[in-house]
Every structure is written in C-alpha cells, then in structure tokens.
Amino acid sequence: MSYDIIVIGAGPAGLSAAVQARARGKTVLVVAGSDKDNALYKAQRIDNYLGLPGLTGAEMLARFSDHARENRVERRMGRVLSIMPVKDRFYVSIDADMEEAGAVILALGVSRGKKYSGEAEFLGRGVSYCATCDGALYRGKPVAVVGLSADAPEEAAFLSGLGCQVTYVAVKRPQELEEGIPFVKGVKLEIRGEKTVTALVADGEELPCDGIFLLRPSLAPTDLLPGLRVEQGYITVDRNGQTSVPGVFAAGDCTGLPLQVSKAVGEGMMAGHRAAEYLDRQRQN
Incomplete structure (x- = not known):
C-alpha cells in the first residue's frame, strides 16, 4: 500500500x-x-x-x-x-x-547495544532479524532466538510452531515464553560459523544451531x-x-x-x- x-x-x-x-x-x-x-x-x-x-x-x-x-x-x-x-x-x-x-x-x-561478534559477517548466512520472514527456512533445524524485544517470546513461539528447534537466549527468562521452549541465560554473546552459522556462544556456552534470530526493538x-x-x-x-x-x-x-x-x-x-x-x-x- x-x-x-x-x-x-x-x-x-x-x-x-x-x-x-x-x-x-x-x-x-x-x-x-x-x-x-x-x-x-x-x-x-x-x-x-x-x-x-x-x-x-x-x-x-x-x-x-x-x-x-x-x-x-x-x-x-x-x-x-x-x-x-x-x-x-x-x-x-x-x-x-x-x-x-x-x-x-x-x-x-x-x-542501544553494539553488534555482536560475528553478527555482520553472518547476516543473511544464518543471522536474521525477522522470524516471520526467514523462519520457514529452518523447519526441523536448531535455531537460537536472542530475545531483546517485548514481542520476542511470541516470535519464538511462532518459530516453534513452524517446527524449528528453538532455544531462547536472554538476560532473564520472560514470563511470556512458552514452557516447552528451552531457555539459556546469556549476556555476552558471540556468533560462530564457517560459510554459514554453526553456533551461538552465550556466556561461554556453545549452542549449536543453523540459524540465529536477533530480535531487537529496532x-x-x-x-x-x-x-x-x-x-x-x-x-x-x-x-x-x-x-x-x-x-x-x-x-x-x-x-x-x-x-x-x-x-x-x-x-x-x-x-x-x-x-x-x-x-x-x-x-x-
């Protein structure tokens, strides 16, 4: 329109x-x-x-x-x-x-907040800012949702409903997050990969995944x-x-x-x- x-x-x-x-x-x-x-x-x-x-x-x-x-x-x-x-x-x-x-x-x-290490390098190669845009690409695959916005739990549920294997990463588990979605506390984050994303590192813990959804307010x-x-x-x-x-x-x-x-x-x-x-x-x- x-x-x-x-x-x-x-x-x-x-x-x-x-x-x-x-x-x-x-x-x-x-x-x-x-x-x-x-x-x-x-x-x-x-x-x-x-x-x-x-x-x-x-x-x-x-x-x-x-x-x-x-x-x-x-x-x-x-x-x-x-x-x-x-x-x-x-x-x-x-x-x-x-x-x-x-x-x-x-x-x-x-x-607020700088880009994470690896974010710019893997944008479009595993890093996405939009669950509704790219979620279908990761059906049946492990993905990490970095929840930085109020609607991030809703988008994590959307991805889970598509069949993605979702792990939710944030400083604190939000009350709105569905119980069946695993939560990992993460403050210091790093994105790793080769040609595409292979893992998100959250406070030193490596989370293998094919996609990472960085959900900021803007x-x-x-x-x-x-x-x-x-x-x-x-x-x-x-x-x-x-x-x-x-x-x-x-x-x-x-x-x-x-x-x-x-x-x-x-x-x-x-x-x-x-x-x-x-x-x-x-x-x-």
Whole structure:
C-alpha cells in the first residue's frame, strides 16, 4: 500500500510527527513494536512535561496514542528491516511485507547495544532479524532466538510452531515464553560459523544451531538506510529535522541530547510539518 508518510517509531516524537502530518492532510502509517520496548513506558512518574504532570510513562504513551488514533493515524505492529529510496519514493520493508511512501520520518529512540561478534559477517548466512520472514527456512533445524524485544517470546513461539528447534537466549527468562521452549541465560554473546552459522556462544556456552534470530526493538539507523549521516551514534539533522537523505526526516532521542519528552514532541511536530511541505513541493515540480 502507498502512503504519503511512513513514521518509524511510536513514541512521543513519532506520534507527534504523525498527528502534525495528518493535520496537513497527509496519509500516515506509524510502524512500531510494543510500547513496552519504549524507555518512556517504564517511567514511574513524569513531572517535567508541560500541562501533564504526575503521569506514568505508560499513561502518557496511552494519551499520545489515543490522540493519534482520534486523528486517524494508521498504526501497525512490526519491525522495519530496511528503507530503500527509489527515485522520489521510499520502499519500507516491514517484517515480510513492503510498504511505499513519499517521505519517511525516523523516530527510533536511542539505538542501544553494539553488534555482536560475528553478527555482520553472518547476516543473511544464518543471522536474521525477522522470524516471520526467514523462519520457514529452518523447519526441523536448531535455531537460537536472542530475545531483546517485548514481542520476542511470541516470535519464538511462532518459530516453534513452524517446527524449528528453538532455544531462547536472554538476560532473564520472560514470563511470556512458552514452557516447552528451552531457555539459556546469556549476556555476552558471540556468533560462530564457517560459510554459514554453526553456533551461538552465550556466556561461554556453545549452542549449536543453523540459524540465529536477533530480535531487537529496532535496527540501528545506518542498518535501515545506508548513507544516512550519523555522528556519535545520533542521526544528523538540520533545524527542520531533515537528514542527509532528501525526503527522510528524524526526530526525538535518535537525533541527540537532551533525551526529554518535550524535545521529542517538538521535533516530531517539526518533522511532520516539514515532511508534508516536502511532499507538497515534490508534487509541484
């Protein structure tokens, strides 16, 4: 399906951008995982957001989501795997599907954690970021699921249902993980292989496997869109939220300090406004 704007991320910046774009008559799709993956969700009390003191992070996110829904912002649960610019359009890979837009707004939050040893080398050769995309390739085979997102237990169950021999690896066993799926505690991870993956090493314990599913809440910006300018881990933007890639805007924590809700909302408003203006100019040319 084609949209005017696809927003990646459903935190304060992403939803603010989406509401602003809808106010300017644009069709908008917001793509994100569970709210539980958002750092704001865990906040016990927020007193420094103007006009809404005393809310928990979960309550604030719920209010933002309700506002976006009332403005007919379409939202989809999913993990964005890549963004491909083609002429004046962007093709956004969401799990096993592809959506199209005239502009993209990145509201990814902070990308935490470096790549594991062996991750880049074996990407596409046993390492995958999407269970629904690649799970069928591993029917009857041993796989490891590295659970870094709230929906990882659900994806592990999906893989198990396909017939994969699943081992779930995380810092702590999640309550949602099916009882029949083995769990291994792992903090320090290493991916090993030859031509393809042969094992995941978790805190020194080698787990033989043919596939490894690394299920993070989101990918690093440069993994999503090669050529995106990043400095010290943050996406470089101008005052309008424009990135180094024309038609791609960014807002919120992914653009740098301070990591505050009010900053994210303001930047999201600007990114949504400027993305709509960008589309209007494109149509006039």
